[in-house]
Amino acid sequence: MRLEPEVRPEHVQEAHRLFKVSTLNAAASGMASGSAQQTPQELVPMIQKIEEAIKRRVAIGTKISYPKLQQEMMLRYDNARAIDYAILGMVKSGDFQHQESRKILFR
Numbered sequence: 085m086r087l088e089p090e091v092r093p094e095h096v097q098e099a100h101r102l103f104k105v106s107t108l109n110a111a112a113s114g115m116a117s118g119s120a121q122q123t124p125q126e127l128v129p130m131i132q133k134i135e136e137a138i139k140r141r142v143a144i145g146t147k148i149s150y151p152k153l154q155q156e157m158m159l160r161y162d163n164a165r166a167i168d169y170a171i172l173g174m175v176k177s178g179d180f181q182h183q184e185s186r187k188i189l190f191r
Contacts, residue, residue, distance in 0.1 A: 123173070127166045134161055134170035139179070142191045150189055 088095075123131065134157060141156065142148050150171070157167045171189070174180045180189045 123169055127163070127169060130161065130163055130166040131170045131173065134167055135174060135179075137161075138170065138174065142180075142189070144191050147183070147188050147190050150187055153189060 137157065137160060138153065142153070153171065154164070154167055157170075158164060161167060171180070175182060175189075180191050182188070183190050
């Protein structure tokens with residue numbers, strides 16, 4: 085990278101690449117840090133049950149809307165907080181990927 089008086093397409097591409105990398109790093113570190121993101125110990129057994137139910141419900145290679153999955157899990161389990169922790173944990177572990185501004189989950 086060099087400082088030049090003219091902007092070339094390579095400069096724009098490099099700036100775009102750096103922006104994407106820094107944004108993804110910031111988003112990933114924001115999800116992993118903070119005491120609010122740590123799983124409460126009393127919810128761990130419930131979260132594990134919910135994760136297993138989600139894995140049975142959503143086949144590998146399919147998409148489901150985040151609100152629809154939350155609704156379906158609320159019919160089976162009363163704890164919305166545990167459901168959110170389970171889904172977030174599955175995103176962190178790579179079982180799910182967010183798509184379309186976090187509205188869709190892809191497994």
